[in-house]
Structure formats: structure tokens, C-alpha cells
Amino acid sequence: MSDYILEINSVKKSFVRNRVNIRGEGEDERFFILDGLDINIERGKITALIGGNGAGKTTLFNAISGLAKVNSGEILYRKGNKTISIVDLPSYKITRLGIGRMFQDDHIFPDLSVLDNMMLADSDTFGEFPFISILKSSESRRIEKYKIKKVKNVFISLFGKENFFWEKRNEPAKSLSFGQQRLLGLARLFMGDYKLVLLDEPTAGVNPLIINQIINIVRQMVKEKNLTVFLVEHNMEVVLKLTDYCNFMSHGKIAVFGTPEDVIGNDEVRKTYMGI
Amino acid sequence: MNYIFHIVIMINIYIILCVSTNLLVGMTNLLSLGQAAFYGIGAYIAVLSLMILNLPMIPTILLVMIGTAIASLLIAYPSLRLKGDYFVLATLGFQLIFFTILYNWVSVTRGPYGIPGIPSPKLFGIISISGLIPFLILSSIFSVLIVFIFFKLVHSPFGRVLKGIRDDEIAVLSLGRNVTSFKIWAFVISSAFIGIGGFIYATYVSYIDPTSFNLDEAIFILAALLIGGTGNIKGPVVGAVFVVVLPELLRFVGFPDSVAANLRQIVYGLTLIILMRYRPQGLAGDYKLQ
Helix, strand or coil, X not given: CCCEEEEEEEEEEXXXXXXXXXXXXXXXXXXXXXXXXXXXXXXXXXXXXXXXXXXXXXXXXXXXXXXXXXXXXXXXXXXXXXXEECCCCCHHHHHHHCEEEEECCECCCCCCEHHHHHHHCXXXXXXXXXXXHHHCHHHHHHHHHHHHHHHHHHHHHHHCCCCHHHHCXXXXXXXXXXXXXXXXXXXXXXCCCCCEEEEECCCCCCCHHHHHHHHHHHHHHHXXXXXXXXXXXXXXXXXXXXXXXXXXXXXXXXXXXXXXXXXXXXXXXXXXXXCC | XXXXXXXXXXXXXXXXXXXXXXXXXXXXXXXXXXXXXXXXXXXHHXXXXXXXXXXXXXXXXXXXXXXXXXXXXXXXXXXXXXXXXXXXXXXXXXXXXXXXXXXHCHHHHCHHHCECCCCCCEECCCEECCCHHHHHHHHHHXXXXXXXXXXXXXXXXXXXXXXXXXXXXXXXXXXXXXXXXXXXXXXXXXXXXHHHHHHHHHHHHCCECHHXXXXXXXXHHHHHHHHHCECCCHHHHHHHHHHHHHHHHHHCCCCCHHHHHHHHHHHHHHHHHHHHHHCCXXXXXXXXXX
């Protein structure tokens, strides 16, 4: 029997859109972006989600991470021996359960330094309660030093001993290039205590050199941190190189599931998604 | 010399108001138009404590901080559910309601007549703080202490989360932080310290009326902060000095008395426009308000 870290059953999510009817009048129409979707994510594997623009991939990620409330269905997360329904939990509680997320448009903190971006991602929140750092200054300082050391180690493990990010640690994150910001967003996931990470188009808009770096980092996540990765990706080369399973999403459901080779070779996928 | 002392006391009061408001506006990106109300709540609680309860200075300050914090908590819960412009409108609504209550609840606040003869606070119930020099010392101690506290807060892990919320609220949520709780803390801490400004003002001037805590005052505090700059501690301090000293300097320009007050307002307005155009982060700020 497969060991699933995430089970999504019959999830529905609708939006209301305004359409102009034949008489030229605007009318509201409810449409289901997720229409009874079922998907299982196997622990310790890399699973891809592919599909056309507007297919609902990001909405599904938002539903898993608590940023979008679903109309019906269940989302079950397995942590150790426990099965937890996360469908009604607020976003920050879902993260604390061990589900990390990298967004399509990065969501780094542009005015914070590279170091602060990383430290804010640490799962240890000691000192973040107001005045604790004043009242317990020595303990707070010790933990801050520990976090800085952790950041340094993460950067070394991902980018080598002499790395750009550690050199630029005191610079604001907005001074980094788009690709570097993407790498910082990925590196941030190594600061948290995650079991499952959701990566929304990690290689979109970056050059081949950085795509290779991202592939290596995602592999490192699985091998060294024992993470499960669920990613949305449009680059089929990356899907073939990196993932164990692939899901093709269409009309709010998973239409095709299998190995990346099987899914990419599927006639429906080739015709409706790749246009071949 | 008394004139200089008076200006320094007013600078100290505005440093307290601006540094406290900066935690909300500059650190958390919550633009509030209700800060004059908390300034007023602090002042009226101080009056109640000194005139009716006859409490000494330190219990009065504690009462002011607790009272203002509770009031801000009641406002924070509903208004922080709103985002952006709607939050600004909610704080504006609160500011207007507060002024209307002050103005019309005559049996408690004496309405437009104000409350005269506010007694000087007594340290340990014995040493009376009255006169310019004791108030200069008192206000300076408080302004330095509050600047120090906010400096520590801004550079603490708590401050880092607030700056994160300012930059990207969704990202902070996705890192496992309860954004609403941090916003409430910022609102409550900011208001509690603004209350101290109200205490010093009420006891120094020894007379308060609702017009000292109206929407004009709320905008004035915000303008001072924006002129000085947000996102660090020196910005609000520079802003406080600027808005208190500028009208005093204009007195020496020789404007006719009949138009001097209006000209000062025009100078403030022009300063704001020029700053927003050429230096949106303010005179000494780090952060360009979104």
C-alpha cells in the first residue's frame, strides 16, 4: 500500500465570473475551477502537476496551503501516524504542521536583507513575541546567533563554501536578480521544519543555469531533508528530469496520472496542453 | 529660555507620538487616522486618574497605558479584518466617533468647555512635577526611554516579522506566522505609548478639550511622521522636530499676524507635496510608504 502524505478527495472550489449574455447584459456565472478533484501525493517522492493556464493548479495549491477556502471535499495531511484534516485550518497553522510553499511570484521580502529573509523563515519563533528580546536578551541573542549560523550552513550546502548569497547577506533582497530571488525563495524552505513543500512554477522565467541549480536543490530537498515535493511546472524537460509522478489537470480534475514519460506521451495531453 | 524649554517639551511629546505611530505605519504598513484618539484617551484617563482617583504619577501612567491598550484592542479586532483603504477608513471612523463622544459627553468631558486645572502629577505621591524644568526633564526622560524601547523593538525578531508583514503579508502567513496577531500587537503597543504622550500633554498644559485630539491632530501626527520618514527610528524623531520647530521659525520671517497661521499650514502642505515628489521616504526615513 502506498504511503500518502497528502490525500485530496472530491475537492470543489468555485468562483463567480461576470459574463455578457446574448442581449449584451452582464450576468454572474458560477464556475468550478476545482470540480471534484482527487489527488494523492506519495511521501518522499517528487510529484508534478501540469495543465493549461487557468486550469486551477495555483488554486489547488492555495487550497492546500489554506489561502483559498474550498466549497466541499477533504484535504488530509499525514504527519507521523496522525491524519489531519487541513481543509478549515488557517494558513499559518498549515505551515506549522509542516507544509511549506514557494509561490509563483516569489513573495520574498524586498526591503529586508537576504539574511532577514532567511531568518524570518526559521521555524523557531522565539523572540518574536513583543518585548521578549528585551526581557530575555541573552537567550534571544543566542538564538539569533544560532539562526545566523543555520543560514550560513544552508547557503554552503546549497551554493558551496564561497557563495554569493552569504556575501550579499546584508543587502536588501530587492537588489538580487530575478533568478537569484527565486533561489533565495527555495533556500528559505530549508529554514523551516517541513515535510511537504509546494513549489509553484519554480523554473518559470529563469535562465538554464539557474534551472539546473533549482533541479539540484529540489533533489537535495528530497535526498537530504527527506521532503516530499509537489510542484507545478510548465517546463517538460524539468518534469522529465526531476519528477517521479505527473498529473495532468483539465476542467478542474486530474485527467491523466502516471509516470512523467507516460503523461507527457499521452495523446490528450499532447493535443490539449502541448498543442502537438 | 522658557520659550526654548516649551519647544523642547513639545518636541518630546511629538517624538513619543511619531515614534509610536511609526510602529504601525512605517513598520507594519497600517496607515491609521485614529492615533489622535488614543492620544486623547491617554490624556482623559490621566485626568481621571489625577483628579478623581488622586493617584500618583507611576500608577497614573500604568493606568493610561492599560486603558489605551484596552481601547485599542477593541478597535483593532474589527478594523484589522479590513485591508488597505478600508482599514484607513475604519480608523477615520473611529477618530470621528471618538471626537463626537468627547464633544457631547458633557457630564464627563465638559464637552467644548474642556477640563481646566489639571493637577501636576506627583512622583511617589510626594514630589510634585510642575513648572517648565521638571516637565522638560520628565518629557525628555520619557521620550528617550520610548525611543530606546522602540529602537529595540524595531531591531528585534518581532520587528523583523512586522517589516515582513509590511513587505508581503501573504509570505509571512506562508512562513507560519499569525499575521493578525502581530498586527494587533503593533496596534496595541503603538496606542499604549501614544497614551503616555497624552498624559504628558494633559499634565503639562493643565487644560484639555476635544479639539486637541481631533482629526486635524491625527493628520498632523501622520504628516509629521511622513515628513520625517518611516521605517527606522530617526525618521519619526526628525519629523517631530521639524513640525514643532518649523512654525516657530516662521514666526521670525515676519508674516503679518493675520495670515501667519494660514501661511504655516501652506508651508506644511508644500513641504509634504515636495517631499512626496522628490523624497517619498521622508527626510530621514528608510521606507517608501506603499
